[in-house]
Structure formats: C-alpha cells, structure tokens
Amino acid sequence: QDVSEIKKRLPQLKRIAAFVDERRDKETNLIKGGRSSNLLAPSFGGVKQPDGSYDTAYLTELSVNYVAGLDRLIRLCEILGDIQSVSEYSIVLKQVKVALKDLQEEDGYYIRYLDNQGNRHGVFGADQYGYIEATPNHDAAALGVVNDQEAKSMIDKLLSIPELYPNGVIIPNYPAYDDLDNITVTKHLPPGVWVDGGFWATTQGRMNMACLRVDQFEHPFTSWEKQLAFMQGFRADAPMKDYGLRPWEDKVRGWGSNVVYDCWGVPGGLLRGLFEYTYLPNQLNIRPHLPS
Secondary structure, three states, X not given: OOHHHHHHHHHHHHHHHHHHHOOEOOOOXXXXXXXXXXXXXXXOOOEEOOOOOEEOEEEHXXXXXXXXXXXXXXXXXXXXXXXXXXXXHHHHHHHHHHHHHHHEOOOOOEOOEEEOOXXXXXXXXXXXXXXXXXXXXXHHHHOOOOOHHHHHHHHHHHHOOHHHOOOOOOOOEEOOOOOOOOOHHHOOOOOOOOOOOOEOHHHHHHHHHHXXXXXXXXXXXXXXXXXXXXXXXXXXXXXXXXXXXXOOHHHHOOOOOOOOHHHHHHHHHHHHHHEXXXXXXXXXXXXXXXXX
16 A cells, blocks of 8 residues: 555545536435446437437446445545545445435346436336346446345346347347437447447456356356457457457458457456455455356
C-alpha cells in the first residue's frame, strides 16, 4: 500500500464519486443515465418520449459499477483513517445495494434498465423488451456487488442460455434489442455486429472473473481458446462480427496486424478469476478458484 499515492489519488476518486452521485435519484437511490451513458459503446440512446425528446432511465449497470467503486473507495479511506468519508460512503453504498433489488427478476438476474414509466427493459421472454442483458449480471458477480449465492444464480442464468455465447464467447444480449432508439451508428448494422450481439473482449474479461468466482470453469477456458486463436493470427479485433465468430475484416484489411487492447481482458480476467483477491486495509485475501 502506497499511502502517498493514495493521498494523491483520493481527491480525484472522491470527485468521480460525487459526479456519479449527482445522477443518483434520491428517492429510488438508483443511478440515472442518458444517451450513451452505459458502458458498452453507445448502445443506450435514452427513452423516447411522446414529444420526440429522450429521457433518462435507471440503467442497472451504472448502479452496479457505482457500488463496486464505492466499496473500493471506502477501503482507501479506511487506510488513511478518513472515518467521516467511510461513514458517508457506507450509507450510500448500502442504499444503492438495497435499491438494486428493484432491478432484479424473481430468479435473480438483473434487467437492463427501468424507464420512468415503470417499464422493465431486459426481462427475458417478455413480449416486449424480452431480451436478457449480460453486462450488469457478470459485472455484479465479478466485482463482488452481490453475494456468492446471488452471483451463482446470475451466472447460472447466463450460461443456461447458449444463444448468449453461440461461439464460445459472451455477447451483450439475446435476442436482439427492440429498444435501440436514437442510436444512429447501429441502424445500418444487423444484430451480431456491433452493440447488438457483437463480441466485446473487455466484457468477456469480467464474465471470466464472474464464472470463476462461482467455480464455473468451462466457459472461461473456452473463451481463452477462442481469443488465443485470433491473437496468434494477429487478428484480435474488437468488437468481432457474427456473434464473435470472426474479426471486423474491413478494419484489418491491408494491415499487417490488428490486436486491440480490449482483447487482453480475456486472459487478464481469467488469471484474476483463478486467483480472486480482495484488498482490505490490514490484509490481502486470496481466494483461489482452480479446476481439478
């Protein structure tokens, strides 16, 4: 632990936390996001209103990652003995974790978002918005936002839908989105190419961490085999087309190589998942997850 470095970075991290907290609805304690505020490229364009404008929504992944960030920020404050900040952040963290229950379905997985009219987007099998979104679920499991039992339910749900990893790697959603309003970059692209079903190696890294946390080994090692094959040919592009089956050829055509840094999330997440670690103010906990 480098206390001098913590002292230098902590004010920056606190400003980030304050910025995100401005987007927290003080009644629901969930984070609201507008156009392109989610973590997977620009796949959220807001919720279209009758007057043609676009409103914000409660994007699950924003609250999930806010909880993960606050958890780590609290540990840094504890190291410095900043008890007041520990107390303040702990209250908010607990409030948002409780609020996240409203974004869970009965069998434990998270929806993609809740709009201001109360419509739940990302309820698998529903007549409308009936897809499942992978990101908030594998992020919550990977980053310790949910307990072990909840993490297992989330990962079991994702792995029970083989269409979410048709080529051995996790894609963002299944089936295709029916709420991609105001996202111009995707209108000319079919599902399986960009944010709607394309493969993003950075999300695979978190999926690998999540799977290994609950001792699911087959999917992470399969994903590494797939990524390694592309890396050996210097074609580890991101995103990949055809639901992760092949690189984006028009980007690499004529180039000697194209290895996008996202692709290192796959082996990075695998190693970090095999040796799950948790930093605490007075110790480092290592929790191995090793296949037989």
